[in-house]
Amino acid sequence: MFDSISGSIKSAVNKIRHKDDAASLKKATTELRKSLLKSDVHHKTTKELVTAVELETKKNGIGQDSFLKALQNELTNILTTEGNQGFVFSSTPPTTILMTGLQGSGKTTTTGKLANYLKLRKKKVLVAACDLQRLAAVEQLKQIAAQIEVDIYFDDEAKDPVEIALAAKEKAKKDLYDVLLIDTAGRLAIDEELMQQLHDVKEAINPNEIFYVADSLTGHDATKTASTFKEKIGIDGVILSKYDGDTKGGVAISLSHQVGVPLRFIGIGEKMPDLEVFIPDRIVSRLMGAGDIEGLAEKTAAVIDEKKAKEVSKKIKKGEFNFNDFLEQLSMMSKLGSMKSIIGMIPGLSQMAGPIKDMDFENSDEIKRIKALIGSMTPKERETPSLLNPSRKRRIASGSGLSEMQVNKILKQFKNASKMAKKLSSKGGMKGLQNMMK
Numbered sequence: 290m291f292d293s294i295s296g297s298i299k300s301a302v303n304k305i306r307h308k309d310d311a312a313s314l315k316k317a318t319t320e321l322r323k324s325l326l327k328s329d330v331h332h333k334t335t336k337e338l339v340t341a342v343e344l345e346t347k348k349n350g351i352g353q354d355s356f357l358k359a360l361q362n363e364l365t366n367i368l369t370t371e372g373n374q375g376f377v378f379s380s381t382p383p384t385t386i387l388m389t390g391l392q393g394s395g396k397t398t399t400t401g402k403l404a405n406y407l408k409l410r411k412k413k414v415l416v417a418a419c420d421l422q423r424l425a426a427v428e429q430l431k432q433i434a435a436q437i438e439v440d441i442y443f444d445d446e447a448k449d450p451v452e453i454a455l456a457a458k459e460k461a462k463k464d465l466y467d468v469l470l471i472d473t474a475g476r477l478a479i480d481e482e483l484m485q486q487l488h489d490v491k492e493a494i495n496p497n498e499i500f501y502v503a504d505s506l507t508g509h510d511a512t513k514t515a516s517t518f519k520e521k522i523g524i525d526g527v528i529l530s531k532y533d534g535d536t537k538g539g540v541a542i543s544l545s546h547q548v549g550v551p552l553r554f555i556g557i558g559e560k561m562p563d564l565e566v567f568i569p570d571r572i573v574s575r576l577m578g579a580g581d582i583e584g585l586a587e588k589t590a591a592v593i594d595e596k597k598a599k600e601v602s603k604k605i606k607k608g609e610f611n612f613n614d615f616l617e618q619l620s621m622m623s624k625l626g627s628m629k630s631i632i633g634m635i636p637g638l639s640q641m642a643g644p645i646k647d648m649d650f651e652n653s654d655e656i657k658r659i660k661a662l663i664g665s666m667t668p669k670e671r672e673t674p675s676l677l678n679p680s681r682k683r684r685i686a687s688g689s690g691l692s693e694m695q696v697n698k699i700l701k702q703f704k705n706a707s708k709m710a711k712k713l714s715s716k717g718g719m720k721g722l723q724n725m726m727k
């Protein structure tokens with residue numbers, strides 16, 4: 290995601306060899322300009338950014354540190370556009386958001402992701418299915434809503450999106466929802482009919498904000514279509530989807546600067562947790578390879594139930610960690626989203642991580658085997674792993690489709706892991722770990 294730009298920054302700064310060496314600064318800015326353009330950063334933004342970095346570096350004395358500092362400042366300036374950041378709640382609920390975008394941009398998926406993001410933050414969310422254009426869109430939103438356990442308003446009989454949106458808003462008011470997210474129709478390209486429909490829904494609903502979902506894989510077109518939507522219906526924020534698949538990554542740098550509307554969130558995968566708030570200085574920190582610990586802490590805080598975490602840690606200390614606890618921990622991890630999205634937030638790790646970055650932990654063969662094994666246990670066996678004698682193990686093996694050897698191996702691993710966890714926790718958590726590694 291950010292790797293290509295981070296790499297460009299590194300190779301540019303390495304061009305500066307000596308202090309006060311104007312020729313090497315020129316080389317660095319040339320390198321930076323070329324690689325930003327290659328990464329799909331808009332040419333006007335590139336020019337502005339590089340000129341400002343050059344000036345500021347000269348002013349503060351040419352050197353690698355001053356170049357990096359200038360770049361950090363100027364990138365933050367470029368990414369900061371007047372308007373709201375993240376999600377903003379209205380003082381008179383329900384906060385109503387119109388989700389707009391072209392067909393295939395990821396609008397319906399993003400509506401689900403945003404609902405999930407808000408639900409994890411303890412908000413009561415209603416999604417409304419007003420995309421009557423794409424045949425499967427209503428069905429898709431129903432499935433997503435069921436998956437994330439969020440309420441949905443739909444009307445299979447209605448033909449008019451305005452009617453559905455109004456009824457959804459009524460329901461959201463009456464049933465005291467905090468947020469109403471309205472999924473609207475998309476088109477393959479911008480046309481007048483679509484704009485008129487969005488305009489009508491907007492007039493009828495008077496939303497607090499309109500979000501435009503832009504597909505980052507469309508490169509410069511993402512910026513162009515966002516500008517057109519801004520001009521035609523007015524938008525308050527852009528959500529850049531599919532950023533995980535964007536190997537260039539520059540659209541995120543110049544989009545808000547060119548459109549004049551802040552980037553509010555980025556989509557970084559197909560799963561529901563794969564949505565991140567776009568906060569300029571935090572993103573700059575990641576672009577500069579310095580991670581985003583604050584972002585990581587926020588993400589885990591929303592997902593991890595502190596009371597449960599304490600209970601589990603008590604159990605671990607007593608050596609009572611069982612298979613139900615294990616399943617619960619797994620589901621918590623999957624709520625954090627893809628490994629890729631987490632790794633970039635830990636300073637230094639994105640440069641080192643290589644293969645783990647692409648690991649799909651939840652769907653790995655190992656985890657699938659463990660899930661099959663637990664699925665074949667009785668509730669009692671899950672609660673008390675020590676019950677597992679040879680005949681029970683044979684029954685579990687045939688129920689889960691695993692060989693007896695595989696069952697024994699996994700059970701042994703589990704036993705060792707909980708022993709290790711007990712030891713660690715009694716030696717004082719991380720300190721224990723550090724001592725063991727000495």
Ligand code: GDP
Binds near residue numbers: 391393398563
């Ligand atoms: P809509 O027509 O705009 O409602 O588009 P959809 O929500 O159906 O999304 C189109 C495709 O893009 C689906 O296959 C989604 O899973 C995928 N998608 C959406 N957002 C992301 C994202 O952030 N990353 C990736 N990799 N895929 C995404």
